[in-house]
Amino acid sequence: MSALDFSFVEWDIFNKFVLKGMLFSVELTIIATVGGIVFGTILALMRLSGNKVLELPAVIYVNGMRSIPLVMVILWFFLLIPFLIGRSIGAELSATITFVAFEAAYFSEIMRAGIQSIPRGQVMAGQALGMTYSQNMRLIVLPQAFRNMIPVLLTQTIILFQDTSLVYAIGAYDLLKGFVTAGKIYGRVEEVYILAALAYFVICFGLSALVRRLQARIAIIR
Secondary structure, eight states: OTTOOOTTOOHHHIIIIIHHHHHHHHHHHHHHHHHHHHHHHHHHHHHHSOOHHHHHHHHHHHHHHHTSOHHHHHHHHHHHHHHHHSSOOOHHHHHHHHHHHHHHHHHHHHHHHHHHTSOHHHHHHHHHTTOOHHHHIIIIIHHHHHHHHHHHHHHHHHHHHHHGGGGGGGTOOOHHHHHHHHHHHHTOHHHHHHHHHHHHHHHHHHHHHHHHHHHHHHHHHO
């Protein structure tokens, strides 16, 4: 520890190297969260439809994605998509596609649990009023399911932000890449890894505290 030297740390390093990576990590998190919730909700509805034609593909997709490490999926997309389409799509776009596809499986399970948490009586009441399946889901079930699942969805988003560091494996310029680039230029690789870990901890711990407060407020409203 005595060999560590943080005297090189100054705002200019964050401005030149880290900020760019931070912006991409946040952008990737937001896109993957929105895309994951949208496609995850569709997958959840397919699994709960009772139609084997819709249910079986959704089950295979969700269970398949959840059984594979994310870093392997990232590498597969990055290496196979250019091979299939005949041209490179870039590390950042490949990472975005991968995260949306991968996170949809996890958000699907969250949304499925949220939908199933709604009392069956409310669904039956909607049917008694003459609502179709889609109207019942859109007007009664999904709004309540989203409210119930907000803390879990946000927690998954925090985990997603942590996982964005894995795009370093394909050369995408994320938050971790920004720190490492600065460390190589200044010859302080060990120090920047410590700073990167501290940055992830501060961001994720702060967001987790906000989620706990939100969860407490939702509990009071109930």
